[in-house]
Amino acid sequence: MxxxxxxxxxxxxxxxxxxxxGPALSKDLSAEQAERAMQQVLSQRxxxxxxxxxxxxxxxxxxxxxxxxxxxxxIRQATKHCVVxxxxxxxxxxxxxxxxxxxxxxxxxxxxLAACGLPCYSHGVDRVGPKYGVSHEEVxxxxxxxxxxxxxxxxxxxxxxxxxxxxLSQSEFCPxxxxxxxxxxxxxxxxxxxxxxxxxGALVGRQRTHLVTGxxxxxxxxxxxxxxxxxxxxSALVIRGMEGGVVPSLRQSARIHRLVDGEVSSLEIDxxxxxVEQTQRAVALPTELQGxxxxxxxxxxxxxxxxxxxxxxxxxxxxxxxxxxxxxxxGAALMLWHCGKAVSHAAAAQQVARVIDAGLAAAHFNVLxxx
Numbered sequence: 001m002x003x004x005x006x007x008x009x010x011x012x013x014x015x016x017x018x019x020x021x022g023p024a025l026s027k028d029l030s031a032e033q034a035e036r037a038m039q040q041v042l043s044q045r046x047x048x049x050x051x052x053x054x055x056x057x058x059x060x061x062x063x064x065x066x067x068x069x070x071x072x073x074x075i076r077q078a079t080k081h082c083v084v085x086x087x088x089x090x091x092x093x094x095x096x097x098x099x100x101x102x103x104x105x106x107x108x109x110x111x112x113l114a115a116c117g118l119p120c121y122s123h124g125v126d127r128v129g130p131k132y133g134v135s136h137e138e139v140x141x142x143x144x145x146x147x148x149x150x151x152x153x154x155x156x157x158x159x160x161x162x163x164x165x166x167x168l169s170q171s172e173f174c175p176x177x178x179x180x181x182x183x184x185x186x187x188x189x190x191x192x193x194x195x196x197x198x199x200x201g202a203l204v205g206r207q208r209t210h211l212v213t214g215x216x217x218x219x220x221x222x223x224x225x226x227x228x229x230x231x232x233x234x235s236a237l238v239i240r241g242m243e244g245g246v247v248p249s250l251r252q253s254a255r256i257h258r259l260v261d262g263e264v265s266s267l268e269i270d271x272x273x274x275x276v277e278q279t280q281r282a283v284a285l286p287t288e289l290q291g292x293x294x295x296x297x298x299x300x301x302x303x304x305x306x307x308x309x310x311x312x313x314x315x316x317x318x319x320x321x322x323x324x325x326x327x328x329x330x331g332a333a334l335m336l337w338h339c340g341k342a343v344s345h346a347a348a349a350q351q352v353a354r355v356i357d358a359g360l361a362a363a364h365f366n367v368l369x370x371x
Contacts, residue, residue, distance in 0.1 A: 008040055008045045008046070011036050011037055011040055012037060012040055012046050012047075012050045012051075012054065014033070015029060015033055015034070015036075015037040015054055016050060016053055016054055016057065018033075019054070019057040019058055019061050020053055020054075020057035020060075020061075023060075023061075026057070026061045028061075028064045028066065028067065029064075029066065029067050029070065030066055030070070031066040031067070031069050031070035031073070032070065033070065034058075034066065034067040034068075034069075034070025034071050034074075035070035035071070035073045035074045036070075036074075037054055037070075038070065038071045038073075038074035038075070039074045039077070039078075041054065041055070041074075041180070042074055042075070042078050042176040042177060042180075043176065044176075044179070048183055051180075051183060052183060052186070052187050055187060055191040055192060055193065056187060056189070056191065058071075058191070058192050059189065059190065059191050059192065063192050063195070065223070065226055067192070068192060068195065068196055068223060068226075068227060069226075069227060069230050069231075071192050071193070071196055072196040072199055072200075072227060072231065073231075075174060075177055075193075075196065075197060075200050076199075076200055076201060076231065078174050078176045078177065079173055079174045079177075079200040079201065079202055080150075080151045080172070080173050080174070080202060081151070081201065081202055081203075081204070082151045082152055082154075082155040082202065082203055082204075083155075083204055083205075083206060084119065084155045084158045084159055084203050084204065084205055084206070085155070085159040085206070086119045086158060086159055086205055086206065087205055087206050087207040087208065088118065088119065088205045088207060088208045088209070088210065088234075088339065089119050089120070089121065089158060089203055089204060089205035089208075089209045089210070090110075090113055090118060090119065090120035090121075090209075090210045090212060090335060090339065091120075091121065091123075091201065091203065091204075091209055091210065091211050091212065091233070092106070092109060092110060092120055092121065092122040092123075092212050092213075092246065092335075093122075093123070093198030093199065093211065093212065093213040094106045094107075094122060094124065094136060094213070094214065094245050094246050095131070095133075095214065095243065095244050095245055096124045096125050096128050096135065096170075096194070096197065096198065097127075097128050097129060097130060097131040097132060097133055097135075097194065097294075098124075098127065098128075098131060098132065098133030098134045098135040098136075098138075098294065099133040099134050099242075099243050099245065099309075100131055100132070100133035100134070100243070100292070100293065100294040101133075101242075101243055101282075101285065102242055102243065102281070102282035102283055102284065102285060103282070103283040103284070103285060103305075103308055103309045103312050103324075104134070104139075104242075104243075104245055104247065104282075104283075104309060105247060105283060105312070105313060105316060105324055105327040105328040105331060106122070106136070106245055106246050106247055106331060107122065107136045107139040107140065107167075107309065107313060108313040108316065108317060108328055108361075108365065109122075109246070109247075109328065109331050109332045109335065110122050110165035110166070110167070111164075111165045111317070111361050111362075111364040111365040112317075112328060112332040112352060112355065112356065112361040112364075113164075113165070113332055113335060113336065114158075114163065114164025114165040114361075114364045115164070115355040115356075115360040115361040115363070115364050116332070116336055116341065116351055116352065116355055117164075117341070118164075118335075118336065118339060118341055119158040119159070119164045119165065119205070120158075120164070120165050120335075121154060121157075121158060121165060121166040121167065121168055121203055122136050122166075122167055122168075123136075123167065123168040123169070123170065123173065123198065123200075123202065124136045124137050124167075124169070124170065124198075125137060125169065125170045125171070125178065125181070126138060126141075126147075126169075127294075127302070128181060128184060128185075128194075129184060129185055129188065129190075129294075129295065130188065130189060130190050131243075131294050132293075132294030132295045132297065133243070133294045134302065134305045134306050134309055136167060137167065137169055138302060138303075138305075138306040139306050139309045139310055139313070140167045141306070142303065142306040142307050142309075142310045143310050143365075143369055144369050145167065145368045145369055146368075146371065147167060147169050148169055148171065148172060149166070149168070149172065150172055151168065151172060151173050151202050151203065153166075154166035154167075154168045154172075154202075154203060155203055157368065158203065162363075162364070162367055163364060163367050163368060164364055165364060165365075165368075166203075166368075168202055168203065170197070170200075173200060173202035174197075174200055174202075177193070177197060177200075180193070195220070195223065196227065198213060199211065199224075199227055199228065199231060199233075201231065201233075205234075207234070208234030208235070209233055209234050210233065210234060210235045210236070210237065210335075210338070210339050211224070211228045211233040211235070211236040211237070212236075212237045212239070212246055212335050212338070213236075213237075213238055213239070213246065214238070214239045214240070214241035214244050214245045214246045214247075215238055215239070215240060215241075215244055216240070216243070216244040220238070221238045221257035221266070222257075224236065224238045224257075225238060225257060225259045225264055228259055229259060229262070233259070235258070235259055235260050235261075235338070235339070236258065236259040237256060237257075237258055237259075237334070237335065237338040238256065238257040238258075239254065239256050239334065240254045240255045240256065241254070241331075242281060242282045246331055246335075247282070247327050247330060247331035248269065248271070248330065248331075248334075249271070249281040249282070250271050250276055250278035250280060250281055250282060250323065250326060250327060250330065251271065251278050251279055251280060251281050252271075252281070253268045253269060253270045253271075254268070254269055255267070255268055255269075256268075256269055256334070256338075258338060260338075269334065269345070271326075271330060273345040273346060273349075274329065274330050274333050274334070274345050274346070274348070274349040275326075275329070275346065275349050275350075275353075276326045276327075276329065276330045276349075277326075278323055278326060280323055282323075282327065283312055283323050283324050283327055285305075285308070286304070286305075286308050289301065289304070289305055289308075312324040313328070314362075316328045316356070317356060317361050317362040317365060318359075318362060319356050319357040319359070325356065328352075328356070329349055329352045329353055329356070330349070332352045333345065333348035333349040333351070333352045334348070336348040336351060336352060
């Protein structure tokens with residue numbers, strides 16, 4: 001065994017020995033130790049068994065802030081980065097493991113924000129556990145949009161006045177992380193990767209980048225805001241959204257958490273403030289897919305689900321009145337307001353409604369469908 005191999009083994013042994021010794025004896029890793037171990041995992045210098053033990057042990061012990069930032073730093077080092085030729089960018093981190101209880105309108109938010117003059121990109125993977133719900137990537141593919149463009153091409157799309165948005169696949173911006181998909185499938189349960197991978201930050205604005213993400217469990221807002229501050233986001237918006245996504249319930253108030261100018265705050269928002277009045281929480285699934293678990297969906301069902309999202313999204317972009325349009329307005333307006341592009345919730349909703357009803361958002365979306 002070479003000296004390099006011995007060093008690699010020692011890094012993983014040290015990490016596992018600290019974190020995998022039971023609920024009473026496990027010890028936390030420093031950010032540097034977590035970073036070194038994650039580098040071994042990403043480069044596949046770590047044995048797959050050790051990699052899985054490392055990630056599962058962190059989860060069982062519960063990751064600390066230092067461990068989260070260490071893992072994220074390793075991911076960011078492995079990520080291809082590009083500065084977009086615009087002042088501000090919205091980095092939309094919707095759940096990579098997708099949606100299985102509703103039809104999300106979040107895949108269409110980037111083109112709406114672009115029509116409002118605020119460049120935005122979303123990112124993700126084709127499919128991943130533990131939920132295996134419909135993803136942004138599957139919806140974009142169903143629309144005929146190229147989901148394997150390079151980081152540089154995505155940056156060019158954001159900078160183009162008639163586009164202003166992009167979807168970027170993890171396989172392009174961090175292929176080492178994407179290559180762990182089989183390992184993550186075999187691990188079954190959620191790991192630290194699910195928490196931090198969306199903060200890889202492949203595309204940034206010249207002056208400011210706004211992180212927008214969602215959550216379900218109460219522990220996550222502080223985690224995301226701390227990570228966003230640590231890695232240098234200009235602002236962050238963390239939304240208690242449907243299925244952990246970025247669009248809140250359409251029929252009840254929701255809590256949001258913000259990082260603006262270094263200050264953290266939280267508040268309740270009401271859909272009525274955005275001119276949203278619905279009796280449903282979200283856009284319903286097709287009847288035949290209700291109650292189906294994501295891991296049980298066959299390929300044809302996954303296509304059906306992605307095409308259902310696309311159909312509802314295109315109806316919303318066309319300005320057709322209904323729940324899909326209101327969900328799209330709500331999500332996009334909330335982000336527009338957070339980024340300081342509207343003086344109030346109502347003004348943000350009105351601005352979004354105008355670009356949708358004028359056909360501008362659909363035009364921005366359709367440019368990428370035609371390329």
